[in-house]
Amino acid sequence: MSAAPPMSGSVGDGLHSRYRTLWGGVDEMLDADGSLRPVWRRFVHMLDDLTETELAARFARAQQYMRDAGVYYRAYDHPGGPREREWPLSPLPVLIDAAEWRDIGAGLVQRADLLERVVADLHGPQQLVADGLLPPELIAANPEFLRPMVGVPPRGGHYLHFCAFELGRGPDGRWWVLGDRTQAPSGAGFALENRVATVRAFPDLPEDMHLHRLAGFFRRFRDALLDLAEGRMGAIGVLTPGPNNETYYEHAWIARYLGFLLLEGDDLTVRDGAMHVRTVSGMQPVSVLWRRVDAAFVDPLELRADSWIGTPGAVAALRAGSLSMVNALGSGVVETRAMQAFMPRICQALTGRGLQLPGIATWWCGLAAGRELAVAQADRMLIGPAFSTRLPYEDPQATLPGAQLDPDERQRLLQRLQVEGAQWVAQEAVTLSTTPVYIDGRLEPRPFVLRAFVARTPDGWEVMPGGFARIGAQADTRAIAMQLGGQAADVWVVGERPVVQETLLSGGYLQRRDPAALPSRAAENLLWLGRYTERSEAIARILRAYHVRLAELGDHPLPLLDVLGEYLDRIGIDVIDPIPSGLLRSLDGAATSAGRIRDRFSPDGWGALHDLSTTANRFAERVSAGDDASRAVTVLLRKLAGFSGLLHENMYRSTGWHFLEIGRRIERGVQLAELLGLLFHADAPAGLQQALLEIADSVMTHRNRYGVNAGAQSVLDLLALDGANPRSVMFQVDVLRDAFAQLPATGAPHAMPDFAKQAMRLHTEMSIRDAGTVDAACLAGLARDIAGLYNGVSRAYFQ
Numbered sequence: 001m002s003a004a005p006p007m008s009g010s011v012g013d014g015l016h017s018r019y020r021t022l023w024g025g026v027d028e029m030l031d032a033d034g035s036l037r038p039v040w041r042r043f044v045h046m047l048d049d050l051t052e053t054e055l056a057a058r059f060a061r062a063q064q065y066m067r068d069a070g071v072y073y074r075a076y077d078h079p080g081g082p083r084e085r086e087w088p089l090s091p092l093p094v095l096i097d098a099a100e101w102r103d104i105g106a107g108l109v110q111r112a113d114l115l116e117r118v119v120a121d122l123h124g125p126q127q128l129v130a131d132g133l134l135p136p137e138l139i140a141a142n143p144e145f146l147r148p149m150v151g152v153p154p155r156g157g158h159y160l161h162f163c164a165f166e167l168g169r170g171p172d173g174r175w176w177v178l179g180d181r182t183q184a185p186s187g188a189g190f191a192l193e194n195r196v197a198t199v200r201a202f203p204d205l206p207e208d209m210h211l212h213r214l215a216g217f218f219r220r221f222r223d224a225l226l227d228l229a230e231g232r233m234g235a236i237g238v239l240t241p242g243p244n245n246e247t248y249y250e251h252a253w254i255a256r257y258l259g260f261l262l263l264e265g266d267d268l269t270v271r272d273g274a275m276h277v278r279t280v281s282g283m284q285p286v287s288v289l290w291r292r293v294d295a296a297f298v299d300p301l302e303l304r305a306d307s308w309i310g311t312p313g314a315v316a317a318l319r320a321g322s323l324s325m326v327n328a329l330g331s332g333v334v335e336t337r338a339m340q341a342f343m344p345r346i347c348q349a350l351t352g353r354g355l356q357l358p359g360i361a362t363w364w365c366g367l368a369a370g371r372e373l374a375v376a377q378a379d380r381m382l383i384g385p386a387f388s389t390r391l392p393y394e395d396p397q398a399t400l401p402g403a404q405l406d407p408d409e410r411q412r413l414l415q416r417l418q419v420e421g422a423q424w425v426a427q428e429a430v431t432l433s434t435t436p437v438y439i440d441g442r443l444e445p446r447p448f449v450l451r452a453f454v455a456r457t458p459d460g461w462e463v464m465p466g467g468f469a470r471i472g473a474q475a476d477t478r479a480i481a482m483q484l485g486g487q488a489a490d491v492w493v494v495g496e497r498p499v500v501q502e503t504l505l506s507g508g509y510l511q512r513r514d515p516a517a518l519p520s521r522a523a524e525n526l527l528w529l530g531r532y533t534e535r536s537e538a539i540a541r542i543l544r545a546y547h548v549r550l551a552e553l554g555d556h557p558l559p560l561l562d563v564l565g566e567y568l569d570r571i572g573i574d575v576i577d578p579i580p581s582g583l584l585r586s587l588d589g590a591a592t593s594a595g596r597i598r599d600r601f602s603p604d605g606w607g608a609l610h611d612l613s614t615t616a617n618r619f620a621e622r623v624s625a626g627d628d629a630s631r632a633v634t635v636l637l638r639k640l641a642g643f644s645g646l647l648h649e650n651m652y653r654s655t656g657w658h659f660l661e662i663g664r665r666i667e668r669g670v671q672l673a674e675l676l677g678l679l680f681h682a683d684a685p686a687g688l689q690q691a692l693l694e695i696a697d698s699v700m701t702h703r704n705r706y707g708v709n710a711g712a713q714s715v716l717d718l719l720a721l722d723g724a725n726p727r728s729v730m731f732q733v734d735v736l737r738d739a740f741a742q743l744p745a746t747g748a749p750h751a752m753p754d755f756a757k758q759a760m761r762l763h764t765e766m767s768i769r770d771a772g773t774v775d776a777a778c779l780a781g782l783a784r785d786i787a788g789l790y791n792g793v794s795r796a797y798f799q
Contacts, residue, residue, distance in 0.1 A: 014045070014047065014049075015047055015442070015443045016030075016036065016044050019436060019443040019445070020445070021445050022434055025432060025433055026173055027433060028040075028094060028096075028433055028434065028435040028436075029443075039494050043095060043205075046204075046206065052441050055438070058091070061200050062089060062091045062200050062201040063091070063197075065196065065197045065200045066087050066089055067086060068603060069193065070607060071197075071253075072085060072086055073087060073190075073246050074244065074245065074246040089194060089197055089489070090471050090487035090488065090489040091197070091201050091438065092437060092438055093198050093489055093492045094448065094489055094490070094492070095494055096491065097493075097494060098210075098465075098493050098494060098495040098496060099496070101463075101493045104167070104175055104452065105463035106356055107175070107177075107357030108165055108357065108452055108463055109461045110353075110355070111180070111355065111357060112160060112163050112454050112461050113461070114346070114355075115163065116158060116159055116160045117350055118334050118339075118346060119330065119333065122139060122145065123149055123151070123152065123330055124150075124151070126139075128346060133342060133345060134346070135366060137422060138338055138364065138386075138422070139333070141422060142333055142336055143296070144295070144296075144330070144333040144335065144336055144387070145330065146295060146333075148302045148303065149318075152318055152319050154318075154324060155318075155323065156228050156324050158328075159327060159330075159331050160328070160331055160456065161225075161228075161326040161327055161455065161456045162326060162453070162455050163181060163182050163453070163454050164187060164451055164453050165179070165180055165357075165452050166178040166180075166181070166391060167450040168432045168448075168449050168450070174358070176359065176360055177358070177360070178391055178430065178449060179337075179360075179389075179391045180340075181451075182327055182332060183294060183295065183327070183332030184291055184292045184294060184327070184332075186250060187250070187453070187467075188453050189254045190247075190468055190488065191451075191453070191464070191466060191467050191468040192214055192218070194488060194489065194490040195214055209492075210494060210498055210499050211492055212466065212492075212493040213502055214465065215503050217453075217455065217462060217465065218257065218258065219502065219503075220457045220462055221456075222504075223457070224456060224457045225258075225288055225326065227458060229287035229288045230287060234275075234284075234285035234287025235261055235288075236260045236261070236286075236287065236290070237261040237262070237263040237268075237277065237288070237289050238251055238262050238289075239263055239264075239268075239289045239290065239291040239292060239293050239298075240263070240292050240293065241264070241265075241292065241309045242264050243592075243598075247292070248598070252598030253598070256600070258504075260290070262597075262599035263277060263289070263519060265293070265310045267520070268311040269311065269313075270317050273317060273322055274322040274323070275311070275314065275317045275323045278519065278520045279518055279519055280518050280520055281744040285322075286323065288325075289323065289325055289326065291327070293309060293310070294332065295331070295332055297309050298311065298314050298325075299312060301313060301316075302316075303315065303329075315329070332389065336387045336388065336389055337362065337384060337387070337389075337425045337427065338362070338364045338386040340359045340362035340425075341363055341364040342364075343359055344358070360427055360430060363425065363427075364386060364422075364425050365383075365386070365421035365424040365426060366386070366421050367421075370421070371414065371417040371418065371421045372414075377402075378403070378405055378413070379402055379403045380428055380429055381402040381429065382400070382427050383399065383400040383402060383426050383427075384399040384400070384424070384425060385423065385424065385425075386422065386423050386424050387423070391449075401429070433447070433448070434446055435448050435469065437489075445475070446471045446473075446474075446475065447475070448469045448472065448489070449469065449470050450467055450468075450491060451467050451469070451470065452467040453467055466490065466492060468488050468490060470486050470488055471486055471487045472486055473486050473487070518655045518656050518659075520797055521596070522597050522600060522656065523659045523797055523798065524659075524797075525594075525597045526593075526597060526600070526656050526657075526659040526660040527659045527663035527793070528589070528663060529590055529593040529594050529660060530661060530662065530663025530664035530666075530667065531663040531664070531666065532587070532590035532593060532667075533640065533644060533647075533664065534663070534671070535586045535589075536583060536586040536587050536590060537637065537641075537644075538668070538671040538695075539568070539571070539580075539582065539586060540583065540633050540637050540640065541637065541694075541696075542675075542695055543575070543633050544630050544694075546565065546568070547626055547630040549691075550625060550629075551626035551627035559685035560688055560691060563678060563681060563684075563685055567674075568580075572585075578619075578620075578623045578625045578629035579619045579632060584620060587613050590613075591609055591610070591613050594606065594609055602651075604646055604650070605643065605646050605647060605650070605651075608639070608646055609643055612639045612640060612643055615635065615636065619635075619636070655742075655743065655744065658739045659743075661739050662739050662793065665732040666732070666736065666786055666789055668727075668732050669732035669783075669786040670786050672719060672728070672729045672732070673729050673782040674783045675695065676692065676715075676720055676729075676779050677779040679692070680776035680779075689711065689712060689715045692719065693715060693719075696727040698718055698719060698727050701725060702715070706718070713771045714771070716771040716774045717770075720766075720774055720782075721769060729766070730763075732786070733763050733786070736789060737759040737760055740753070740759055746797070747796075753792065753796055754792050755792025755793050758788070758789060758792065759789060762782070762785055766782075
């Protein structure tokens with residue numbers, strides 16, 4: 001596409017007066033004569049009143065919100081493998097008039113009802129095939145058609161509960177459905193995050209814009225799922241493939257926002273035909289799973305045997321009617337491209353009406369007419385995989401643009417389609433409408449696709465008043481997918497009259513959730529988050545003591561440096577590097593553990609951990625040994641203290657907090673006991689006692705209690721046996737003993753678990769000791785016994 005010449009209808013001297021639309025399509029902001037569309041006028045005039053500096057500051061505020069909230073998606077195009085990327089927000093929204101949105105919504109509701117009927121028929125009487133409305137070979141070969149689900153009606157009576165639709169406006173001004181999303185639709189959470197960020201950029205919107213809010217849509221869908229769960233008979237979970245999925249952030253965000261459990265396949269088990277989640281309180285029933293896992297991977301027993309992310313027996317639980325799956329397994333059959341070819345005829349047959357929102361013109365090449373038309377009219381066709389659920393712009397490598405084929409290539413294509421036509425569809429190439437984006441101080445038109453959402457409620461389908469737009473990086477449709485450089489923008493539905501300012505909160509009776517119903521996987525990751533955080537701090541404190549002394553002595557030999565260096569080497573830290581890779585690995589371990597429990601992690605906590613990791617990696621690239629390293633490590637220690645403070649002060653004292661605290665105390669106890677063992681080194685160097693006090697952050701405490709002279713006895717008394725010192729081994733054992741008492745019971749009622757007994761024994765043994773009876777063997781035994789407490793906790797709650 002090429003840019004159009006200046007349009008005579010442009011008005012004003014603001015940003016939009018320099019805006020030029022593209023040939024061959026519709027623009028959302030400007031009419032055909034170049035004048036502003038009414039729905040955009042108030043917003044654009046507000047933009048015109050802002051300077052470039054003011055606009056840049058507003059857009060930076062929106063981007064900063066996304067970074068602070070930790071919004072990301074996982075990109076798979078990086079040479080080093082998948083990696084997290086910041087959510088590519090385009091801070092200018094797409095504006096749609098409320099009256100037009102009502103028409104769109106009516107078409108989406110009609111389409112959702114139609115898809116429900118098709119999915120129900122294919123998994124039931126299959127009358128559409130019997131009547132010739134769907135070719136049997138199209139369904140039989142469709143990988144999303146799951147035979148084990150035939151004849152398994154959903155418990156709630158409906159196959160579809162949450163759907164998304166890819167929409168585009170064509171050159172004639174009408175909206176078209178480019179694709180249906182019924183398998184495990186993503187993006188609703190991103191839409192809400194887009195809204196929050198965009199409103200941060202424009203907090204002073206004119207009141208008469210009457211922007212429709214999104215919270216009410218989520219509240220009513222949440223309440224519908226609660227109804228589907230039949231009260232308190234079982235938990236509701238968001239089923240995720242795990243942190244490696246490209247939209248995992250959204251899975252965690254949705255679970256946290258709606259108050260549901262975030263679950264992986266390994267968290268679940270089926271017993272006696274019912275789904276349960278493994279929690280630290282034992283097996284708890286699950287009534288509803290809002291799945292974000294492709295259906296074939298949900299049950300390795302009856303579906304894909306190679307799935308590592310499913311739960312054996314899930315299909316059996318559905319057959320038994322004990323579980324509702326949102327959406328039902330097998331609902332992805334209507335997502336595939338080939339199904340688009342038959343939807344107009346099916347709609348007419350089932351409803352007596354045409355589609356209110358037509359789909360993109362599609363021909364299945366499994367039929368002779370489709371094959372011939374694909375070649376005869378190749379100039380306007382895109383030929384792609386029949387059973388792909390991706391749109392052509394999302395999968396350009398698998399899609400053949402017919403206009404680029406020469407006559408010989410067309411002939412070869414026809415021959416290929418004669419043999420394997422059932423595997424291909426021809427779809428009419430789409431010219432999408434454009435919307436303005438802000439680039440280098442100018443507004444530029446870019447094509448976009450709008451993703452809209454509908455949710456089933458007791459009152460019928462509800463349409464989200466908005467959605468999000470995926471905007472192309474270039475002036476054509478080849479780079480709209482975010483994996484290919486596209487951006488995402490909020491979609492504003494602007495009304496003619498004031499709208500109700502809804503929130504997620506709703507009335508009703510007070511209901512407290514049992515805080516002990518913590519999935520075992522989440523508990524284990526919380527414990528390891530505590531361990532990795534504490535381990536990182538211990539490493540950093542020893543490194544600082546090492547580099548402070550290195551800076552003081554330069555090249556002069558110091559036995560203390562050898563002792564500290566040997567200890568660090570023993571725990572996998574190479575002091576050759578000022579910021580060793582072992583420290584970075586420990587921080588990465590904390591980030592990995594936190595990443596697996598994003599639904600239980602506050603944005604502030606995640607931001608602090610991300611900042612810590614980023615800072616450490618930056619230091620590793622440029623810090624030199626000695627004074628430079630000691631100052632860098634001090635910065636990391638302050639950031640670690642800030643992160644730990646956030647966890648300690650802001651985290652609710654639930655079962656999860658106790659597991660986090662147990663991890664911290666086990667790690668600190670082990671590290672302290674092992675470090676104190678250096679006092680009994682055969683050639684314990686001068687200054688070791690002072691170094692240990694520094695590492696344990698107890699110099700001032702020691703001075704106040706024992707005077708200025710540090711001796712082995714006083715160091716052992718303070719750091720091993722003083723229960724009032726939060727840096728002592730005794731303090732860690734004391735906290736562990738109390739934390740174990742707060743954990744849910746395991747085994748026989750009122751029976752104390754072995755690890756709790758061991759903690760009590762350790763506490764008693766340490767209570768009757770004095771510094772003179774603490775030796776190397778005692779400290780080694782302490783380190784071993786404290787480390788062993790983890791094994792007992794793991795056996796009781798994680799295995």
